[in-house]
Amino acid sequence: MNVAFFSTKSYDKASFDPLLSNFGHEFTYFEAKLDRYSAILAKGHEAVCAFVNDHLDKVTLKKLKEEGVKLIALRCAGYNQVDLQEADRLGITVVRVPAYSPEAVAEHAMALILTLSRKTHKAYNRVRENNFSIEGLTGMNLHGKTIGVIGTGAIGAAFCKIALGFGCKVLAFDPFENQKLKELGVAYLSVDDLLKKAEIISMHCPLTPDTKHMINKDSLQLIKDGCMLINTSRGALIETKSVIRALKIGKIGYLGIDVYEQEENLFFQNRSEEILQDEQIARLMTFPNVLITGHQAFLTHEALYQIAKTTLENLNDFEQSHPLKNEVN
Structure with missing residues (x-):
């Protein structure tokens, strides 16, 4: 053809x-x-x-x-x-x-979590400037943390197994429960219960009319203060303006995204010589607890x-x- x-x-x-x-x-x-x-x-x-x-x-x-x-x-x-x-x-x-390669995206999601939790992106920049101070780089253990996984298709299932390997308690939501994951120790809950209990939330569901902006002003009221939010699925699962407000007041403690709601005319291009016209992503990049990659989770x-x-x-x-x-x- x-x-x-x-x-x-x-x-x-x-x-x-x-x-x-x-x-x-x-x-x-x-x-x-x-x-x-x-x-x-x-x-x-x-x-x-x-x-x-x-x-x-x-x-x-x-x-x-x-x-x-x-x-x-x-x-x-x-x-x-x-x-x-x-x-x-x-x-x-x-x-x-x-x-x-479900593992490619799942591993990238975990890489975002590890980077944010141990602040390795900040350490990398410091050392390159001959700054070997570790002040302000205190991180947190993943072992023992409760991770909520929204969507347990091929990628979500791969991520659950990685999280279990780190010694995390894994909660999940999916309309179709995966029996093999349940046998490994994954507990399925409603979305609301997952949001209330998880210390880290990782998005792995498709974008549909039902899932668009499922992370919004109302659902963010349910999460724990300081919760980490990770999205390597589709940008519009998250209502960006609501996430920015949650970051400002500390409701979201860490944000790691490989996708973005308005990425269509932004990602996959070299914009280094331009002034970004997208005010929302520009605002996100001002937060020290936000890590953004440009839709590279699949790229292995x-x-x-x-x-x-x-x-x-x-x-x-x-x-x-x-x-x-x-x-x-």
């Missing part, structure tokens, strides 16, 4: 190119984000390959259809960026990569290989009219 590949980065080419000869597809790489303005670049291609911040709304999908696109191959697990009803109406099939060699392999298999299945095990309906 001829595939238009959008939002291309160097690591995308490095992971896809070595596998292309085994699958027989032809890729055209575009650095541009896929949206209503760049959709014309898909002309002459049967499929597009899109990522988390590509914008596949009704207008974009209609233009893709006009250019002859039959398939949208998402190289990510999330699909909230796609208007699925419109894609279905237009007869455009959508496939995704439901699981690539192992995950990139699996993303490329599964995406190419999805393309093959569609081209050969095989059952689409990773179709999004």
Whole structure:
């Protein structure tokens, strides 16, 4: 198949190119984000390959259809960026990569926790300036802490196992309880009870109309004072303005995020020579107890290989009219 590949980065080419000869597809790489303005670049291609911040709304999908696109191959697990009803109406099939390396994201979430809890990011900067003082770097043990995990799919389950390995008490919420996790000692609670009891909360659920802004002004009233909040899932799970207020009054003691509600026009770009126009993320970066990474939790060699392999298999299945095990309906 001829595939238009959008939002291309160097690591995308490095992971896809070595596998292309085994699958027989032809890729055209575009650095541009896929949206209503760049959709014309898909002309002459049967499929597009899109990522988390590509914008596949009704207008974009209609233009893709006009250019002859039959398939949208998402190289990510999330699909909230796609208007699925419109894609279905237009007869455009959508496939995704439901699981690539759950451990990659789970380990990054734990890395955020460890960095915040032991202030290693501050120590790193001090030592580089020949400042070897440890004043103000007092941290906390993770052993014995209560961690609440919201969402126990593949990534959440991997994170639970890591947390258990640190000697933490693990609470969880998910509409579908994982029996194997329960056997390991994970206790399932309601969302409200989890928020009340957890000292650290880690978000691992998908973004849906029901989960959007589930961390908001009201739910933040339930958490323990000084609670640590971690989000490596989707930015809009958290209502940013409410989190900023909670940070200001000490309700949230630590915040670690790899995703951001308004990241679409910010992340995956070098903005070092620009003045940030996003006042909320600029405000977040002024807090000494906030750690932000730019949607890199997935970025490991192992995950990139699996993303490329599964995406190419999805393309093959569609081209050969095989059952689409990773179709999004």
